[in-house]
Amino acid sequence: MSKPIGLNTIEKLHNIVGANGSTTDPDIIAPHLSEWRGKYFGHTPMMLMPKSAQEISAIVKLADEEKFAICTQGGNTGLVGAQIPFGEVLLSLKRMDAIRAINEADDSIIAEAGVVLANVHAAVKNIDRQFPVSLASNGSATIGGLISTNAGGVRVRRYGMMRNQIMGLEVVLPNGEIMRELSPLRKDNSGYDLKQLIIGAEGTLGIVTAACLKLVPSARNVFAAMASLDKVEDAINALRRLENETGAVSAFEIMNCQAFEYGLKNLVGSKNPLSKIAPFTALIEFECAADTQNCENALMALLGEGLFGEVAISQNIAQFEAFWQLREGMSAAQKPEGLAAKHDISVPISAVSEFMKLAEMGANKIVPNVRIAAFGHIGDGNIHYDVLRPIEMHDDEYRKFIPSISHEINNIAIGLGGSISAEHGIGVAKRDEFLAREPSAQLSLMRKIKALMDPNNILNPRVLV
Ligand SMILES: Cc1cc2nc3c(=O)[nH]c(=O)nc-3n(C[C@H](O)[C@H](O)[C@H](O)COP(=O)(O)OP(=O)(O)OC[C@H]3O[C@@H](n4cnc5c(N)ncnc54)[C@H](O)[C@@H]3O)c2cc1C
DSSP: OOOOOOHHHHHHHHHHHOGGGEEOOHHHHGGGSBOTTOOOBOBOSOEEOOSSHHHHHHHHHHHHHHTOOEEEESSSOOSSSTTSOBSSEEEEOTTOOOEEEEETTTTEEEEETTOBHHHHHHHHHTTTEEOOOOOTTTTTOBHHHHHHTTOOOTTHHHHOOGGGGEEEEEEEOTTSOEEEEOOOOSOOOSSOOTHHHHTTSTTSSOEEEEEEEEOEEOOSEEEEEEEEESOHHHHHHHHHHHHHHHSOEEEEEEEEHHHHHHHHHHSTTOOOSSSSOOSEEEEEEEEESSOSHHHHHHHHHHHHTTSSSOEEEOOSHHHHHHHHHHHHTHHHHHGGGOOEEOOEEEOOGGGHHHHHHHHHHHHHHHSTTOEEEEEEEGGGTEEEEEEEOOTTSOHHHHHTTHHHHHHHHHHHHHHTTOBSBSSSOOTTTTHHHHHHHSOHHHHHHHHHHHHHHOTTOOBSTTSOO
């Protein structure tokens, strides 16, 4: 529980950030107290919106002295509740939204923490480069949030996670010191790589204020295909074949029949480019340096061999976007179908098929006739495995089964050598499961690091460890 702050502290904080940098107005704060799924409704004495690392440093020093806690928020798209304050002072990075530099020769961009991902994508087009991290929350998620959650998304197999895109960070540490390493260095083996500790720490070890990001060549021709499949194993075979034969696969996503059906039913304007709904549908994106013929030939070869049942290739940008809207709308499409137990698991790619079989049996053992909507990044072994209530059951009745279902699904993932959080983090939503499962050697080291860096537990105190 965070220590309440008095009027005197509110005044001091107000003086640090100035008139535009803080508010106690409930109407302005309200959108920051819940997330898009409506799972958490928090509260805070005030919201701070600093404009610089120096202001954040002064805020954090005061928090450390007076021992009040801070909850950091970027775009508020996080899926594990960590960005919603429950009594802490809310620190929003939304006013730190400058792109400080784009350097063509270094293939780098320095963006402040509050810059929205889509704005980074747009900014680097001017120099004919791209920033490869892409997810359905592109239009709201911020650089600081993406770094703090080590976000994944749809291009991880080709380009890696957020961690792999970072050359340098500027971070306010829990004692208020500013660690600034924003040089676009591709190699630096001098000492511990401290930025890696901050990446994925979910705001518990420091507040990211800016980052130096790596850029990659932009593709000349990009297109997408939808293909129907009978089995998960076929998807994995197809992915490996297409990678070998084209070297151009930039995303390979799958949706099971239930997830795909909800997309077609509930997403306005969506259309199935294939003639029927197969057990699995793959969305495959290619980034081609030259023309697309080689990639199209490779798809047709797999169709000829019967690995794909059907294939539809996007013929123009509108179709390309329509294919992606179906995939990116998977979570939204489930909402009208009732309450779901949601999971973001990963297993070794070789175990995805086994996971799908065991998880379906496990969930049905707890509540017969649940509906499974599974989709995600099969090339990373990362499945968003959502277990929806049986049609005839009421949400309120189903709610009490969710902890047992999640425990079972997580057990299955762990039993196959997997993780209970592939890309969304632990936050508050998965903290109990994480603490109960994490091996003691790792957990004890994480706690020592947290205690060393943040002895007064002022940064995101309810999160992770
Ligand atoms: C429709 C949808 C699709 C999504 N798809 C994906 C996906 O494919 N892959 C994926 O990985 N995630 C996905 N997400 C989750 C989410 O977008 C990511 O976790 C994202 O990285 C969060 O960024 P944010 O700016 O919204 O951070 P927030 O939600 O505001 O915060 C997330 C965490 O980061 C911390 N934080 C935020 N900014 C800072 C900072 N400057 N310094 C320190 N800590 C900070 C917060 O305290 C919190 O712990 C999706 C979310 C939605 C809504």
